[in-house]
Amino acid sequence: MGKLAIIGLGLIGTSMGLAIRRTSPDLELSGFDRIQESGEYARQIGAVDILGLSAADAVKDAGTVVVATPIINMRKVFEEIGPALKRGCLVTDTASTKVDVLRWADELLPQGVTFVGGHPMAGKEQTGPGSAEAGLFEGRPYVVVPSTRSHPAAVDAVFSLAQEIGSEPFFLDAAEHDAYAAGISHTPLVASIALFNIARNSNAWPELARMSGPAFRDLTRLASGSTEMAHDILLTNRENVLHWIERYTEELRRIGDLIEKNEAADLYRLLAEAQIERENFLINPPKREEVVKDVDTSMSLVDLMVGSRWKERSDEMTKALEERVRARSREERLRRRE
Amino acid sequence: MGKLAIIGLGLIGTSMGLAIRRTSPDLELSGFDRIQESGEYARQIGAVDILGLSAADAVKDAGTVVVATPIINMRKVFEEIGPALKRGCLVTDTASTKVDVLRWADELLPQGVTFVGGHPMAGKEQTGPGSAEAGLFEGRPYVVVPSTRSHPAAVDAVFSLAQEIGSEPFFLDAAEHDAYAAGISHTPLVASIALFNIARNSNAWPELARMSGPAFRDLTRLASGSTEMAHDILLTNRENVLHWIERYTEELRRIGDLIEKNEAADLYRLLAEAQIERENFLINPPKREEVVKDVDTSMSLVDLMVGSRWKERSDEMTKALEERVRARSREERLRRRE
Numbered sequence: 211m212g213k214l215a216i217i218g219l220g221l222i223g224t225s226m227g228l229a230i231r232r233t234s235p236d237l238e239l240s241g242f243d244r245i246q247e248s249g250e251y252a253r254q255i256g257a258v259d260i261l262g263l264s265a266a267d268a269v270k271d272a273g274t275v276v277v278a279t280p281i282i283n284m285r286k287v288f289e290e291i292g293p294a295l296k297r298g299c300l301v302t303d304t305a306s307t308k309v310d311v312l313r314w315a316d317e318l319l320p321q322g323v324t325f326v327g328g329h330p331m332a333g334k335e336q337t338g339p340g341s342a343e344a345g346l347f348e349g350r351p352y353v354v355v356p357s358t359r360s361h362p363a364a365v366d367a368v369f370s371l372a373q374e375i376g377s378e379p380f381f382l383d384a385a386e387h388d389a390y391a392a393g394i395s396h397t398p399l400v401a402s403i404a405l406f407n408i409a410r411n412s413n414a415w416p417e418l419a420r421m422s423g424p425a426f427r428d429l430t431r432l433a434s435g436s437t438e439m440a441h442d443i444l445l446t447n448r449e450n451v452l453h454w455i456e457r458y459t460e461e462l463r464r465i466g467d468l469i470e471k472n473e474a475a476d477l478y479r480l481l482a483e484a485q486i487e488r489e490n491f492l493i494n495p496p497k498r499e500e501v502v503k504d505v506d507t508s509m510s511l512v513d514l515m516v517g518s519r520w521k522e523r524s525d526e527m528t529k530a531l532e533e534r535v536r537a538r539s540r541e542e543r544l545r546r547r548e
Numbered sequence: 549m550g551k552l553a554i555i556g557l558g559l560i561g562t563s564m565g566l567a568i569r570r571t572s573p574d575l576e577l578s579g580f581d582r583i584q585e586s587g588e589y590a591r592q593i594g595a596v597d598i599l600g601l602s603a604a605d606a607v608k609d610a611g612t613v614v615v616a617t618p619i620i621n622m623r624k625v626f627e628e629i630g631p632a633l634k635r636g637c638l639v640t641d642t643a644s645t646k647v648d649v650l651r652w653a654d655e656l657l658p659q660g661v662t663f664v665g666g667h668p669m670a671g672k673e674q675t676g677p678g679s680a681e682a683g684l685f686e687g688r689p690y691v692v693v694p695s696t697r698s699h700p701a702a703v704d705a706v707f708s709l710a711q712e713i714g715s716e717p718f719f720l721d722a723a724e725h726d727a728y729a730a731g732i733s734h735t736p737l738v739a740s741i742a743l744f745n746i747a748r749n750s751n752a753w754p755e756l757a758r759m760s761g762p763a764f765r766d767l768t769r770l771a772s773g774s775t776e777m778a779h780d781i782l783l784t785n786r787e788n789v790l791h792w793i794e795r796y797t798e799e800l801r802r803i804g805d806l807i808e809k810n811e812a813a814d815l816y817r818l819l820a821e822a823q824i825e826r827e828n829f830l831i832n833p834p835k836r837e838e839v840v841k842d843v844d845t846s847m848s849l850v851d852l853m854v855g856s857r858w859k860e861r862s863d864e865m866t867k868a869l870e871e872r873v874r875a876r877s878r879e880e881r882l883r884r885r886e
């Protein structure tokens with residue numbers, strides 16, 4: 211019977227314990243969280259079998275260690291667990307940024323231990339082990355980030371772990387990961403918080419709140435996520451995030467210019483193009499299976515690929531699109547109908 | 549038996565027909581849409597009883613006229629229907645911006661006709677009469693915007709109509725409406741489109757799309773809304789939207805500065821404050837009933853106030869907050885836990 215240790219029993223660590231428990235009931239799961247109640251809670255709901263007295267205590271004899279603490283704490287965790295790790299042990303993490311984490315692992319983990327980075331792109335506003343669920347990772351992307359030193363078997367093991375918990379793994383290197391995550395995840399986070407703040411900090415907030423509807427709620431929801439996570443992401447991916455914030459403000463300025471100059475036809479075209487392209491994005495959801503064909507796996511990724519809600523949505527949108535396409539060509543859609 | 553005319557049978561006009569039909573089955577509903585198939589569809593699903601040959605034809609003998617066309621088309625509709633309107637007729641609209649519409653109504657509608665602006669703050673990405681539903685307005689804000697010339701009885705009638713279709717009406721003047729709507733609705737629209745565009749127009753789009761999750765989808769969903777509506781909103785509320793885009797880019801720059809300068813404590817505080825304030829916003833949803841106490845109505849607005857999904861969410865969040873408050877005070881939450 212193998213042993214797997216989870217360090218950090220918040221939303222992600224606890225959900226991972228629940229998910230692994232479901233598919234690998236024979237694996238012994240040990241855990242540790244610096245907040246004692248979090249650890250206790252995770253143990254009570256069965257996300258781990260036993261709690262270590264410390265991170266180092268929890269990883270003893272473990273064949274696999276998943277570090278799921280806030281990003282900035284990982285450095286210290288690597289230092290602490292290093293001496294206690296079993297030779298040949300596989301260490302992986304769940305951080306939303308990867309360059310710093312891989313560097314820390316390289317510097318601080320001992321020889322004879324192999325590290326493979328991981329980023330399960332799943333989460334929700336509610337944080338902590340109380341919000342954990344075994345199905346959190348289902349159908350979600352899981353970026354596997356090998357380092358130059360990662361043992362191929364360890365890379366395969368993390369890939370399989372990601373599949374086991376229902377997510378859709380694919381490979382990126384750390385720099386690519388951080389650049390793309392800044393665009394698709396970290397800048398949306400900043401955009402959401404900034405949008406909430408300008409409304410909340412306005413003198414007209416009572417009136418604004420009264421007029422608010424689902425659009426404002428949806429667009430600002432990332433402001434309700436974990437503060438620690440947001441903080442750590444933004445400070446461990448600074449250059450990429452700043453680059454994308456710059457692009458974002460430029461695009462806002464470009465749209466603002468069209469509004470200011472009353473460029474009706476150009477503004478219409480910009481809005482119509484965004485609408486058409488987002489429709490295409492929803493109709494043709496991203497294909498993740500293409501990049502994994504070299505990996506030996508008995509599971510059908512195609513089956514996993516499209517979650518049922520995505521499927522429904524996609525069918526619905528396809529139908530809507532077909533109707534629209536019948537009615538009007540793309541060129542017609544780029545101009546206002548008279 | 550009275551007659552009500554709906555000019556413009558898209559998502560809003562058709563939904564309004566369905567909603568009015570449900571509570572006032574005896575009212576005769578006539579309609580018109582410049583797109584013949586839209587009108588036909590609305591009539592087939594029972595949103596209107598009869599279709600006029602033109603807007604002017606549809607409003608003949610109507611006691612109430614609801615103009616639900618794209619905003620910029622309203623000017624022409626007012627010109628066209630003006631001569632055909634019954635003396636004493638009430639005209640209202642559903643536009644997302646109000647200053648221009650009230651000015652057009654003032655200039656173009658004849659004496660003896662009273663105009664009261666209206667803005668049902670309901671909608672979805674799917675547009676057109678095929679997406680209409682009788683329940684679209686339930687629990688949603690409905691801003692009633694009287695002009696200086698609006699007859700008090702007409703103002704009450706629009707207020708009652710808004711209640712009848714299940715929405716939560718309150719009063720604002722046109723300038724206030726447009727200023728607030730720019731902050732809570734139109735700038736989020738621009739923010740959502742810009743966020744989609746920077747990802748979509750990036751060379752890394754295939755990788756970005758592959759990594760995208762619910763956050764990106766939710767935050768960019770307004771890019772899928774009606775192009776005409778977005779276009780007309782932005783060009784009829786230019787100054788307010790430009791003002792709020794400016795505030796938004798300033799806030800993005802403020803956050804960017806904290807990231808650039810690595811101001812960890814200040815960044816943490818900004819993120820924690822946003823989280824706490826958004827939590828408060830969800831726990832204490834905006835109270836719309838306070839402003840309507842002067843209006844004579846037999847309906848309990850308090851009953852209407854909180855839709856059941858809001859209620860559930862609010863209960864859930866209250867519980868989550870209570871737990872957190874027990875654990876940590878606000879001051880503690882503004883600093884990172886060691």
